[in-house]
Amino acid sequence: EAGVAQSPRYKIIEKRQSVAFWCNPISGHATLxxxxxxxxxxxxxxxxxxxxxxxxxxxxxxxxxxxxxxxxVDSTLKIQPAKLEDSAVYLCASSLGGTGRQNExxxxxxxxxxxx
Amino acid sequence: xxxxxxxxxxxxxxxxRISILNCDxxxxxxxxxxxxxxxxxxxxxxxxxxxxxxxxxxxxRFTVFLNKSAKHLxxxxxxxxxxxxxxxxxxxxxxxxxxxxxxxxxxKLSVKP
Numbered sequence: 001e002a003g004v005a006q007s008p009r010y011k012i013i014e015k016r017q018s019v020a021f022w023c024n025p026i027s028g029h030a031t032l033x034x035x036x037x038x039x040x041x042x043x044x045x046x047x048x049x050x051x052x053x054x055x056x057x058x059x060x061x062x063x064x065x066x067x068x069x070x071x072x073v074d075s076t077l078k079i080q081p082a083k084l085e086d087s088a089v090y091l092c093a094s095s096l097g098g099t100g101r102q103n104e105x106x107x108x109x110x111x112x113x114x115x116x
Numbered sequence: 117x118x119x120x121x122x123x124x125x126x127x128x129x130x131x132x133r134i135s136i137l138n139c140d141x142x143x144x145x146x147x148x149x150x151x152x153x154x155x156x157x158x159x160x161x162x163x164x165x166x167x168x169x170x171x172x173x174x175x176x177r178f179t180v181f182l183n184k185s186a187k188h189l190x191x192x193x194x195x196x197x198x199x200x201x202x203x204x205x206x207x208x209x210x211x212x213x214x215x216x217x218x219x220x221x222x223x224k225l226s227v228k229p
Binding site for chain 2: 004040041042043044045048056091093104105106107108109110
């Protein structure tokens with residue numbers, strides 16, 4: 001079974017530039033998550049999708065961050081414009097969306113963003 | 117305010133000995149707890165979980181203990197192996213297993229041969 005795919009793996013941009021990350025979840029997984037992991041911290045949830053609808057985006061800085069999951073499969077996360085404090089690893093995860101072990105989240109390798 | 121706390125940033129253990137990683141939480145609504153393991157340049161992978169109705173869950177070399185009154189859980193790895201060297205994250209959910217994961221900052225475990 002293929003895992004969660006993310007691209008690019010690394011990205012370096014200057015502040016005020018825009019950047020987009022892509023995630024392809026495990027086939028059949030209804031729930032998709034984007035996390036931000038700042039160095040030395042644990043992952044923090046940014047947004048959760050159930051199929052192509054948003055379940056929770058309470059911690060997404062909506063003035064600069066946006067995310068979409070068209071057709072309920074792939075997802076993109078965009079930052080526009082980027083700030084220095086956005087430097088982090090952006091992790092995508094997916095789960096079946098059921099209960100118990102069915103809701104186990106599988107993580108992709110992440111995209112490491114450096115904002116200069 | 118950190119709801120899930122891992123107060124030891126790092127832990128070094130000799131191969132074959134026991135590794136004990138600790139985690140404290142403040143939110144009494146948390147009722148499902150998980151441990152994730154993370155290698156460099158990879159995403160976290162699920163290791164073991166425990167529901168608040170239990171006080172112990174065991175899976176091979178890994179055992180998680182939950183003390184609800186103390187709001188404390190621990191992960192025991194016996195015996196520790198060099199391949200266990202990784203960052204271990206404690207995570208908690210409110211609302212059964214369907215809520216959002218709240219992660220601690222992680223503990224870096226080094227198992228020395």
